[in-house]
Amino acid sequence: MSEKRFNPAKLAKLDNPERRKALPPEKLLAMLPINNQDAILDIGAGTGYFAIPAAKITKGTVYALDVAPQMLAVLQERVEEAGVANVQYVEGVIEEIPLPDQLVEHVIASLVLHEVEPLDRGLQEIYRLLKPGGTCFCLEWEKKETEQGPPLDHRIGSSELAEAFASAGFEIVARHFPTDAHYILVARKSE
Template identity: 40%
Template sequence: MVGRRFKPGKADRLLDPKRREIISPEQVMSLLDLQATDHVADLGAGNGYLTLPFAGAVEKVYAVDIEKQMLDLLRKRALEQSGNNIDYVVSDLESINLPDQVADKAIAAFVLHEVPDLTKAFKEFKRILKPGQMFLSLEWEAIEMDMGPPLHERISSEEMMRIFEENGLKPEVHHFHEAVYGVLAKV
């Protein structure tokens, strides 16, 4: 089920205006109930589709990505938009280079289908989040469409709910679009 890693050379696709029709940063911020004092971990931040809007709304954003090139693109965009409250962290999600209980909220957007060991990743999500705080996973529903990964790499919302439960979380699913869902849980 592990999908191929997204190639930084295709980073412009992540900023395609069509994505806003499917899921907007504002919808995500509302679901996470972001507060001005929050510290948010954007896990798989890429070139900042969510990171930059978060940075405009919260005290601190930890932009975590396995690809340094993606974080370099994000840093360039942040400088153009005066985003100076972002920490850039090169890391995989199975051993996140952040301290314990550093974040009030965490999100992994369109990246969990690329993670080889989700059990390790979920332990890390719990470790970096403060107790009782929220973790949100956004993924592509397991249906055919032009955007997103191939169908065989997608994780259905039902399967993601099961993964959350297997990792000790009580999830709730939110459908933003027929092709995109979010699974949210307190840790």
């Protein structure tokens, strides 16, 4: 396992009241033009912070990708508790996602791209999986010292990530800074 990968033993950090207050998933997902039948891929789905609210917005399939089987097991319990039936669990790494081309209208990449090695390979996979005109919602840690989050040398600055998305064939259609420590990029795959 890469030293950059999130340790599943710390999963309580993924879904806590402070994070929900600062980064409310339902409000943030409203940044995507999600339609009733859209398919969505949540990469690094963890405990379902975004996958479960996304599954309540669409009747399409929400593919929840995580490298850790124990995370997928927790996610499955939470999905059952939430009463949603359109989540499909996918074990795998972002650099080589075991799903077919042009499968989804939207990709959610929440606090995970800083773990991808190499980053361009992960962005190529996102591009491959998106249908033409599809969007990627990316929430990341800004490259500055904060009390929480990954080490500074693991982080990707917002300008650097925007350039990487552009190099991978995306257009940045929105940029937000919901907290002092986080930024959001919404990137669209060319038609």
